[in-house]
Amino acid sequence: MATEQVSIYFKIYCLTVMTLVAATYTVALRYTRTVSKDMYFSTTAVCLTEIIKLILSLGMLAKETGSLGKLKASITENIFRSPKELLKLSVPSLVYAVQNNMAFVALSNLDAAVYQVTYQLKIPCTALCTVLMLHRSLNRLQWFSVFMLCGGVTLVQWNPATSNMVQVEQNPILGFVAIAIAVLCSGFAGVYFEKVLKSSDTSLWVRNIQMYLSGILVTLAGVYMSDAANVVEKGFFFGYTPWVCFVILLASMGGLYTSVVVKYTDNIMKGFSAALAIVLSTIASVTLFGLQITATFASGTFLVCISIYLYGLPKQETTKISKEEMDKSSKQKLISV
Structure with a gap:
């Protein structure tokens, strides 16, 4: 298995990068939505993210195929001949286009730390979609961790931490609604994409290219419907700064590194990564935005971090048990022979 062939150092490297990308993206996006005087259009940023993801996926597919001829053949077969x-x-x-735009809305109205904690509601949403769409089951500890996570998020939103260094007008209710929509989109789209991946032997990078091509068309339609007049008047790249470009690059890298982490690591390590990203976002929010930590926020964050760990734990134990059973069965077969 792939998870056994790579070194622990490579796993640590992937998790470290994914953690830093997740935490930095949230904080940097929050910064660009609260500090910039000339506000850029979020729809154009989402569109550029899809374009960069497409370019990066083409590069990974070229590396996977090994030659330009095979790359052309793969693209012809899976793109032009597979409408x-x-x-x-x-x-x-x-769905991902809606999710990404909602992230901009949410981080325009909520602090990065509050967003990072609340966004973990994607775990129960994904669990529910997995049960309904993939017909899998969750054990008691997983369901317990789901309810614990919901309780932690409730505490965070009950008396949310506030930033005293952010001068822009915010609407916390709108921010929470945006996160709720993003969470629903994340759960459905993630499980749907997993189902498509496992329905055939098509390469992950080919599937990514197919999705990003569609994503570019969808996001361009979003630009036209939401900001067409403003884009024509001010330009596609209005309000872009080095920080905005940095956010777009982080968003592009995050999706690809998540794929690598899913392939080469386990749920416990991913859980630690998510919890650490929350901690880093909170520290950065205190430093950069003057976030004032409340007792309910701290308690809710603690519950969320513990629940993330518990949710990943049963899968790891199940994997170990299944491996032990396979070893026993193989030994029995050898004895019988």
Whole structure:
């Protein structure tokens, strides 16, 4: 298995990068939505993110195929001759586009730390979608961790921490609604994409290219519907600063590194990564935005971090048990022979 062939140092490297990207992206996006005088259009940023992801995926597919001829053959076969597959991948493209735009709305109205904690509601949402769409089951500890996570998020939102260094007008209710929509989109799109991946032997990078091509069309339509007049008047790149470009680059890298982490690490390590990202976002928010930590926020954050760990724990134990059973069965077969 792939998880056994890579070194622990490579796993640590992947998790470290994903953690830093997740925490830095949230804080940097919050900064660009609260400090910039000439506010850039979030729809154009989401569109550029899809374009960069497409370019990076093409590079990974070129590395996987090993030659330019094989790359062309793969693109011809899976893109130009497979309109049904493109249409199939347009579903998560549309949903992810909504999710990414909602992240901009949420971080325009909520602090980065509050957003990072609340966004972990994607775990129970993904669990529910997994049960309904993939017909999997969760054990008692997993369900317990889901309810613990919901309780932690409730505490965080009950008396949310506030920033005394942010001068822009904010609407916490709008921010929470935006996160709720993003969470629903994340759960559905993630499980849908997993189902598509496991329905055939098509390369992950080919599937990514199919999805990002559809994503570019979807996000361009979003630019037209939401900001067409402003883009024509002010330009596609209005309000772009080095920080905005940095946010777009982080968003592009985050999706690809998440794929690598899913492939090469386990749920416990991913849980530690998510919890550490929350801690880093909180520290950065205190330093950069003057976040004032409340007792309910601290308690809720602690519950969320523990629940993330508990949710990943049963899967790891189940994997170990299944391996032990396989070893026993193989030994029995050898004895019988």
